[in-house]
Amino acid sequence: MVKAIGAICGHCAQPATLEAVTDQPNPADVDAFLDTTFVGEDAALSAALEASDAAGLPRIAVSAQQGKFLSLLATAIGARRILEIGTLGGYSTIWLARGAGSDARVVTLEAEPLHAEVARANLDRAGVGDRVEVVVGPALQTLPSVNGPFDLVFIDADKENTVGYLQWAVRLSRPGSVIVVDNVIRDGSVLAPPDDDPLAKAMRAALDMMADHSQLDAAVLQTVGVKGWDGFALALVR
Numbered sequence: 001m002v003k004a005i006g007a008i009c010g011h012c013a014q015p016a017t018l019e020a021v022t023d024q025p026n027p028a029d030v031d032a033f034l035d036t037t038f039v040g041e042d043a044a045l046s047a048a049l050e051a052s053d054a055a056g057l058p059r060i061a062v063s064a065q066q067g068k069f070l071s072l073l074a075t076a077i078g079a080r081r082i083l084e085i086g087t088l089g090g091y092s093t094i095w096l097a098r099g100a101g102s103d104a105r106v107v108t109l110e111a112e113p114l115h116a117e118v119a120r121a122n123l124d125r126a127g128v129g130d131r132v133e134v135v136v137g138p139a140l141q142t143l144p145s146v147n148g149p150f151d152l153v154f155i156d157a158d159k160e161n162t163v164g165y166l167q168w169a170v171r172l173s174r175p176g177s178v179i180v181v182d183n184v185i186r187d188g189s190v191l192a193p194p195d196d197d198p199l200a201k202a203m204r205a206a207l208d209m210m211a212d213h214s215q216l217d218a219a220v221l222q223t224v225g226v227k228g229w230d231g232f233a234l235a236l237v238r
Contacts, residue, residue, distance in 0.1 A: 027224045027225045027226070028225060028226040030225065031063060031064075031065060031225035031226040032226070034065055034225075035064045035065065038065070038068060039064045039065070039068055044094065044122075044125055044126035044127070045064070045067075045091065045094060045095075045126070047122070047125055047126075048089055048090060048091045048094060048122035048125070048126065049061065049089070049091060051089065051118055051121065051122055051125075052088070052089030052091070052118055052122070055089070055114060055118045057088060057089050057114075057115055057118060058088075060088065061088055061089060061091040061092060062091065062092045062095075062156065062182065062227075063225055063226050063227050065225065066092075066182075066223070066227070066232070067091065067092055067094075067095035068095065069232075070092060070095050070096055070099065070154060070180065071095040071096065071098050071099030072099060073099065073152065073178065073180070074096055074099030074100045074104075074152055075099045075100070075101075077151060077152060077178055078151070079099070079100045079104065079150075079151035079152040079178075080100060080101075080103065080104045080105065080151055081104065081105050081107075081148075081149070081150045081151050081152075082096050082097075082100055082104065082105070082106045082107070082150060082151065082152045082153070082154070083106075083107050083108075083109075083146065083148075083150040083152070083153045083154070083169070083172060084096060084106060084107070084108040084109065084153075084154045084156070085108075085109050085139050085143075085153070085154070085155045085156070085157045085165050085168075085169075086108075086109070086110070086139070086154075086155065086156040086157030086158075087108040087109065087110035087115060087116060087119045087134060088110070088115055088119070088156075089115060089118045089119050089122055090108070090118070090119030090120070090122040090123045090126075090132075090134075091122070092154065092156065093106060093108050093119060093123060093128075093132060094122065094123060094126045094128055096152070096154060097123070097126075097128035097131055097132055098126075098128060100131075100152075102131065103131075104131055105131055105132075105133070106128075106131060106132045106133070107132075107133045107135060107146060107150075108132060108133070108134055108135070109135045109137075109139040109142055109143070109146075109157070110134060110135070110136055111136075111137065111138045111139065111157070111158070112136075113136055116134050116136045119134055120134055139157055139161070139165060139168075140161060140164050140165075140168075143165075143168045143172075146172060148171070148172030148173065148174070149172060149173055149174040149177065150172055150173055150177060151174075151176075151177055151178070152177065152178050152179075152180070153169040153172065153173060153177065153178070153179045153180070154180045154182070155169060155179070155180065155181045155182065156181075156182040156183065159183060159198075159199040159202045159203055160198060160199065160202045161202075162181065162202055162203060162205075162206040163202070163205050163206050163209055166179070166181070166206055166209055166210065166213075170213065170215055170216065170237060173237040174237065175237055175238055176236070176237065177236075177237040178234065178235070178236060178237070179216070179234075179235040179237065180232055180233070180234055180235075181206060181210075181232065181233040181235075182230075182232060183203065183230050183231075184203050184206065184207055184220055184230070184231050184232065184233045185203075185220070185222055185223075185229060185230045185231035186199060186200050186203055186230060187228065187229045187230070188229060190203050190204045190207060206233070207220065207233060210233055210235050213235075214238075215237055215238050216235040216236070216237060216238065217235065217236045217238060218233055218234065218235035218236070219233075219234055220232070220233045220234070221234065
């Protein structure tokens with residue numbers, strides 16, 4: 001178990017003493033509790049993950065809590081047109097489509113034909129296939145054919161091209177649109193990206209772009225759980 005060394009006392013500004021140090025739960029166990037409490041059993045989502053595993057897709061889908069966050073965000077902002085860059089097996093797509101509602105439209109871009117095939121089956125099984133368009137091909141090649149504006153854009157694709165995806169996301173948005181980028185912390189490596197870590201360097205460049213962009217007002221939420229230490233960047237388009 002992880003020891004909470006240097007934890008802060010809840011009722012004072014002084015560091016907790018060694019006597020106050022206690023064992024802390026595993027973040028993955030906390031995620032399991034949260035999933036049971038706030039998500040529960042969901043046959044369509046479970047089937048989507050199982051089908052993705054059976055097809056050999058990488059296990060890099062968002063967590064259930066992250067998916068629920070995306071769904072609630074879509075509902076909260078009244079998103080009717082959503083763009084997702086990076087479909088994988090359609091797990092996050094299901095969450096987005098559910099949150100937006102039956103009269104919404106989701107366009108999701110996927111580079112790999114096999115992933116797109118699995119995603120389409122998962123979306124149909126979840127009952128949202130009729131509101132989702134899966135576009136197959138490298139996103140930087142298919143984005144020019146996509147028509148905006150979108151109310152919500154979720155970027156969770158190959159990290160090296162994130163800056164390019166962000167540029168397109170802004171172009172395909174309107175004032176008031178929300179852009180979400182996944183995997184922006186990468187175990188803290190974005191603080192000082194190693195020369196041999198192109199993914200961390202790419203995400204640092206994306207964060208710098210979001211911070212400096214005249215049309216974006218952004219913040220980052222660090223996350224810890226079954227997916228490890230990572231985070232979402234959330235930007236409001238001005």
